[in-house]
């Protein structure tokens with residue numbers, strides 16, 4: 001499956017774009033509670049959303065005990081994410097469904113690139129001292145360069161949270177701009193670790209700063225924080241993507257990551273994207289889930305919808 005690549009060339013640093021940003025938490029919560037209320041997703045629409053969700057997953061393994069064998073199994077799952085008989089029940093066996101990408105640590109890039117050869121599925125690498133992002137700057141830049149050299153088409157960078165927590169926006173801008181330069185032609189996703197920000201206003205300002213610095217995607221979390229992706233944070237980040245597009249004409253992608261494990265949750269995120277940003281953000285070029293276990297639950301739900309009989313997790317090959 002191909003999807004257009006959107007590139008954010010970035011802008012100069014504009015302190016004035018940040019000054020007016022204030023987020024009303026209860027307003028955000030009310031909007032999230034109302035998501036999709038007008039038209040609940042069921043039947044054929046539910047199947048379409050679940051297949052769409054799969055095409056947008058960055059199928060991820062980020063464990064200290066990852067092995068080439070585990071990454072190869074993950075890649076096999078990325079190539080064929082749903083059992084053929086389940087897809088056939090929806091007349092979708094020949095749709096060429098794959099996940100959006102496979103996401104690994106640097107040391108597993110070459111294994112993943114080899115296992116995905118000929119599929120067009122990109123390999124994403126977490127970088128810049130993931131997950132804390134506290135390695136020396138030169139080391140973080142060098143890590144990006146090496147990952148790109150090893151074949152990663154997408155680089156998920158982590159920002160220095162202290163810059164966000166102290167409101168040092170010029171420092172955050174300079175750091176992310178340097179990361180973007182190191183990425184070259186590779187697509188850069190900026191992980192903000194929003195669960196560690198003090199408020200939704202900080203999330204909004206940090207989102208705006210990293211987009212000015214050239215982030216092609218903004219991403220919630222590493223998956224390692226105590227609080228990872230949430231719908232309120234996603235609403236705030238989506239609104240910033242909209243503001244940035246209004247100011248610059250540039251479309252930036254969105255990647256909620258961490259703790260998204262249920263098919264029903266995935267549908268809520270897609271509804272949020274559709275209602276807040278429009279259909280372009282329902283494609284892998286502008287939307288990804290960072291998730292290690294979501295695919296299994298979606299496949300199970302699809303089997304349940306295909307057969308009318310509740311499916312069990314053990315029925316599905318998991319990477």
Ligand SMILES: O=C[C@H](O)COP(=O)(O)O
Nearest residue numbers: 223257258259290291292
């Ligand atoms: O970026 C991806 C996350 O690390 C995945 O988190 P998860 O294992 O909670 O799905």
